[in-house]
Amino acid sequence: MSSPATITRRQFGLGAAGLTSLPASGCLSDITDDGGHEHEHEDPPWEWGGLYELESGTYTYAYHEGPDPDMRLAVVPADEGGEHGLFHAGETATELFEKAEADTVLTDGDTTRPSADRLYRVDFESDGETTIELRVESDGYYSIVTEHVPAEFEAELRSETGGEMTTDVTEPHSSHSHGEDDHGDDHDH
Numbered sequence: 001m002s003s004p005a006t007i008t009r010r011q012f013g014l015g016a017a018g019l020t021s022l023p024a025s026g027c028l029s030d031i032t033d034d035g036g037h038e039h040e041h042e043d044p045p046w047e048w049g050g051l052y053e054l055e056s057g058t059y060t061y062a063y064h065e066g067p068d069p070d071m072r073l074a075v076v077p078a079d080e081g082g083e084h085g086l087f088h089a090g091e092t093a094t095e096l097f098e099k100a101e102a103d104t105v106l107t108d109g110d111t112t113r114p115s116a117d118r119l120y121r122v123d124f125e126s127d128g129e130t131t132i133e134l135r136v137e138s139d140g141y142y143s144i145v146t147e148h149v150p151a152e153f154e155a156e157l158r159s160e161t162g163g164e165m166t167t168d169v170t171e172p173h174s175s176h177s178h179g180e181d182d183h184g185d186d187h188d189h
Contacts, residue, residue: 043173044090045097049145050167051078051086057160058111059134061144063124066153070123071146072102075114075134078141086169089143092116097147106132114142124153141168 063071074093078085102121106112111133112120124130134157136142144157149172157165 044094046072046074046090046093046145046147047173048149049086049090049093049143049171050150051081051089051141051143051169052157052165053081053140053168054136054142054165055139056136059136059160059165060158061132061134062156062158063122063130063132064154065127066124066148068124068148068152069126070121071148071153072097073106073120073122073147074118074143074145075112075120076116076143076145077114078143081141081168083169083171085141086143086171089141090145090171093143093145097145109133111135113137 074096076089076092076096078089096117096119099119101119103118104112104120106120106122108125108130109132113135122130122132146155150156159165
């Protein structure tokens with residue numbers, strides 16, 4: 001017996017005929033001409049996404065001790081800012097997270113670059129701060145999508161001068177639950 005086909009939100013909304021006319025951007029508003037449309041990911045395999053407008057340079061993503069020994073992370077370039085840019089970067093991140101296994105393991109002091117093709121796993125130091133350098137080669141919008149909410153690790157993205165970078169927009173998903181095996185208690189984030 002075969003399993004049922006997976007239908008994405010786009011396929012459901014467009015029907016089979018509409019799929020052939022989906023523009024390269026992949027956005028329903030391009031077909032419906034509804035500039036006021038909303039974007040929200042329905043139960044993605046990640047807890048938090050944030051979109052940053054960054055200049056070229058090196059940034060530090062710093063984590064403090066938290067409830068997990070590691071965390072999956074995607075740093076995805078975005079074509080534009082705002083919710084629309086985060087939505088599409090989040091779709092790319094969802095595809096990366098659905099692979100389950102990370103392409104690259106990062107540890108304290110490692111350096112990475114934004115990539116639409118790579119999922120990372122950050123292995124945290126057992127105590128103290130873990131830092132990862134993020135090298136951005138060109139000015140633009142970049143989305144950081146994480147398996148856990150940054151607040152769980154007091155995580156922050158810092159500029160070359162040490163100032164905390166703020167997101168243009170975020171997309172949290174608190175429906176993700178950590179069971180007893182994850183943290184020793186059962187609670188939602």
